[in-house]
Amino acid sequence: MSLPYYISPEQFMKDKHKYAREGISRGKSVLAMEFSDGVLFVAENPSATLHKVSEIYDKVAFAGVGKFNEFETLRMHGIRQADVRGYSYSREDVTARGLANSYSQVLGLIFTEQLKPYEVEILVAAVGDDPETNELYHILYDGSVADEHGYVAMGGEAEALGEVLQKNYKDGMTMAAALKVGSKALSEVGGEAVPADNLEVAVLDRKRERRKFRRVSEKEIAELSR
Amino acid sequence: MDSNVPFDQAPAAGIEPTSFSDLVRENRPEALPSVEQSAAAEAPHATTILALRYDEGVVIAGDRRATEGYSIAHRSIEKVFPTDEHSAVAIAGTAGPAIDMTRLFQTELEHYEKIEGEQLTLEGKANKLAQMLRANLPMAMQGLGVIPLFAGYDLGRGLGRIFKYDMVGGRYEQEDFWAVGSGGRDARATIKKRYRPDLPRDEAVKIALEALYDASEEDVGTGGPDVLRSIYPNIAFISREGYRRIGEEEIAALFDALLEERKAAGRVHSRESVPGSHEVNQ
Numbered sequence: 329m330s331l332p333y334y335i336s337p338e339q340f341m342k343d344k345h346k347y348a349r350e351g352i353s354r355g356k357s358v359l360a361m362e363f364s365d366g367v368l369f370v371a372e373n374p375s376a377t378l379h380k381v382s383e384i385y386d387k388v389a390f391a392g393v394g395k396f397n398e399f400e401t402l403r404m405h406g407i408r409q410a411d412v413r414g415y416s417y418s419r420e421d422v423t424a425r426g427l428a429n430s431y432s433q434v435l436g437l438i439f440t441e442q443l444k445p446y447e448v449e450i451l452v453a454a455v456g457d458d459p460e461t462n463e464l465y466h467i468l469y470d471g472s473v474a475d476e477h478g479y480v481a482m483g484g485e486a487e488a489l490g491e492v493l494q495k496n497y498k499d500g501m502t503m504a505a506a507l508k509v510g511s512k513a514l515s516e517v518g519g520e521a522v523p524a525d526n527l528e529v530a531v532l533d534r535k536r537e538r539r540k541f542r543r544v545s546e547k548e549i550a551e552l553s554r
Numbered sequence: 555m556d557s558n559v560p561f562d563q564a565p566a567a568g569i570e571p572t573s574f575s576d577l578v579r580e581n582r583p584e585a586l587p588s589v590e591q592s593a594a595a596e597a598p599h600a601t602t603i604l605a606l607r608y609d610e611g612v613v614i615a616g617d618r619r620a621t622e623g624y625s626i627a628h629r630s631i632e633k634v635f636p637t638d639e640h641s642a643v644a645i646a647g648t649a650g651p652a653i654d655m656t657r658l659f660q661t662e663l664e665h666y667e668k669i670e671g672e673q674l675t676l677e678g679k680a681n682k683l684a685q686m687l688r689a690n691l692p693m694a695m696q697g698l699g700v701i702p703l704f705a706g707y708d709l710g711r712g713l714g715r716i717f718k719y720d721m722v723g724g725r726y727e728q729e730d731f732w733a734v735g736s737g738g739r740d741a742r743a744t745i746k747k748r749y750r751p752d753l754p755r756d757e758a759v760k761i762a763l764e765a766l767y768d769a770s771e772e773d774v775g776t777g778g779p780d781v782l783r784s785i786y787p788n789i790a791f792i793s794r795e796g797y798r799r800i801g802e803e804e805i806a807a808l809f810d811a812l813l814e815e816r817k818a819a820g821r822v823h824s825r826e827s828v829p830g831s832h833e834v835n836q
Contacts, residue, residue: 382668405562
C-alpha cells in the first residue's frame with residue numbers, strides 16, 4: 329500500500345503561481361495603449377497568421393500572451409460567449425465587463441481545480457464612445473482582474489515595458505504617436521529594433537462603423553512609423 | 555435566463571467548432587426559430603426582390619411592402635440585408651422567419667470569420683444558407699416558407715455572383731439576374747428586356763428600379779415608390795470595395811427621372827381608356 333503524498337495547500341499554490349509565471353515570462357509581450365481614437369495594440373510577433381490580438385465583438389478585442397493553445401482556447405470561448413449573448417439579446421448587451429468576468433471565472437476555476445494552471449495573461453479591451461469610456465481589463469492566469477487605464481503591458485518583459493511606457497505614454501496621442509511609443513518600448517526592452525514585419529498591430533477604432541476592430545497592415549505600420 | 559456558454563477546452567464530438575448554429579442549438583435552443591414557436595396563420599409576407607450582375611459586381615434590390623392576405627402589413631419593411639462586407643441577402647416569403655434567418659446567417663458568417671481568422675468563400679456562404687433553408691423545412695411545410703436571394707462579390711474569382719434558392723434548400727447559381735416573390739415574374743420580364751452583360755453600375759441600378767416599379771404595377775403584393783411618404787425601394791450594390799446601399803434621395807431622383815422618361819414616351823395616362831366599353835341597354 330502506498331501512502332498518499334501530503335503537500336500543504338500553501339506550498340501547492342505557491343508552486344502553481346511560480347509555474348505559471350515562469351511559463352508566461354518565456355513568451356513575447358503585448359502592449360495596449362489608449363489613444364485619441366480608441367485602443368492600440370502592439371506586439372512582437374514573427375508570425376503573420378498566428379495572432380496574439382484579435383476581435384471578439386463589435387467594440388471588444390482580446391489580447392493574450394503565454395502559451396498559444398491556451399489563450400487561443402480562451403479567445404474562442406470569448407467569441408462564443410459574445411456571439412450567443414448578442415444573438416439571444418442584442419448587440420449592445422455584449423460588454424467587456426461581462427466577458428472579463430467570464431474569463432476570470434474560467435481561469436480561477438482552472439487555477440484551483442486543475443493540476444496544471446494556464447500559463448497565460450489576457451487583456452479584454454473595449455472602445456467607448458469617448459476616451460473616458462474605454463475599458464481595459466487585464467486578467468491573470470489565476471483569474472485575478474485589474475481594471476487598467478492608459479496602457480497595459482503583458483508577457484515576459486511586462487515590468488520593464490511598463491516602466492518605459494510610464495515615461496513615454498501621454499493621454500490623447502494620435503495613432504502614429506502611440507505606435508511609435510509602443511514599438512520604441514519593445515525595441516528598447518528587447519535590446520534591438522523590432523522590424524515592421526515582426527510587429528503585430530491592431531486597433532479598436534471608435535471612428536469605424538459597427539465592427540471597431542481592425543488589423544494594421546505591414547505597409548501601414550511602415551507609413552505610420554515614418 | 556443565463557446565457558453563459560460553458561467553457562470547453564475541446565468541443566464535443568460532432569460539433570463543428572466554427573458553426574454558430576450548432577453552438578446556439580447546444581446552449582440556447584430556444585433562441586433558434588422553430589416549429590413550436592410558429593403560428594402558421596396569417597403572418598406578414600415580403601414580396602419582390604431581385605439581383606442582377608453589372609461589370610464590377612452585383613446589384614441587389616427589394617420593394618418595401620409586406621402583406622397579410624389582402625391587407626398591407628408594412629409599408630416600409632426592409633428586405634435587403636448586408637450579411638458581411640462582400641455579400642447580401644434579400645428575402646421573400648414569410649417576413650418573420652426570413653428576418654430571423656438573416657440574423658442567424660449574419661452571425662454565422664461573422665462567427666466563422668472571427669474564429670477562423672478569415673472569411674468563408676462566397677461558395678461556402680451560399681452553401682451555408684442552403685443548409686439553413688433545409689433546417690427550415692418543417693416551418694416551410696406549415697406555410698412559413700422563406701425564399702432568399704443571395705448575392706455577393708467573389709474575391710477569389712473577381713466577379714459578382716447570384717444564388718437563388720427554393721423553399722427546401724435547393725441552391726442554384728444564376729448567371730446574370732434573377733427576381734423572386736409574387737412580383738418576381740414581372741420584374742424578371744423587365745430585366746430580361748434591358749439586361750446585357752457588363753452593364754455599367756448606374757444602368758444596372760436603373761434597371762433594378764424599373765423592374766420593381768413594373769412589378770408594383772402588375773402585382774398587388776409589391777409596393778411601388780411612395781412619393782407622399784418618401785418610401786423608395788432598397789437598392790444596394792456589392793463590388794470589390796464592399797457592400798454599399800444607395801441613398802434614399804438618389805433613388806428618389808432616379809425614380810423622378812424614370813417617370814419623366816415614361817411621360818415623354820406617352821406611357822403614363824391619367825386614366826386608362828377602355829376601348830369597346832358600352833352602355834348597358836336596359
